[in-house]
Amino acid sequence: DAKTTQPTSMDCAEGRAANLPCNHSTISGNEYVYWYRQIHSQGPQYIIHGLKNNETNEMASLIITEDRKSSTLILPHATLRDTAVYYCIVRVMDSSYKLIFGSGTRLLVRP
């Protein structure tokens, strides 16, 4: 699976949009981009995933560049409860199904 690069930490103000970047310049054509987050001392929570097109759900939006070498997770109106470590993972949809976590971005939402 392709490697991802994320900023170590970021912060944003409560109520504002949080834009979390991820670089995956070696991504292959059959690899998906997944985002999970982990709130302190809990298991990771699925946020969103995509292949080529931008995706949106009730939690977030995923913007993938046309060349697929980078993506941005957008939390439109961050709340204090969004403070967590956010993991960007690229993964082939093969029979292994496993997820390999990188170091992630620690997002702090300020009051």
Place this chain on the structure above:
Amino acid sequence: GAVVSQHPSWVICKSGTSVKIECRSLDFQATTMFWYRQFPKQSLMLMATSNEGSKATYEQGVEKDKFLINHASLTLSTLTVTSAHPEDSSFYICSARDSGTGGEKLFFGSGTQLSVL
């Protein structure tokens, strides 16, 4: 979303004893489950893939005789840390693939904090 229940949430044991951690998929069947461990301020490290009805597949460097995995049913996988030592103290997390929806998402348990004295 699908729920994965992990038990216990935390456990303290003496060095040399064995500890069993359970991972259950509550509202879906999971032919494949995964076990991770996480040290403080570090990312999750995949330990093994647990397959229902067959032997687990361990990642490189993980001792299969120390971390016994059993996946006897479509809703339950167990991880047993045998002859635990203080260096085994860690946060253990399981995840499960929802076979019914094609397995695009993995759902995670809430984790088990193991402290070995």
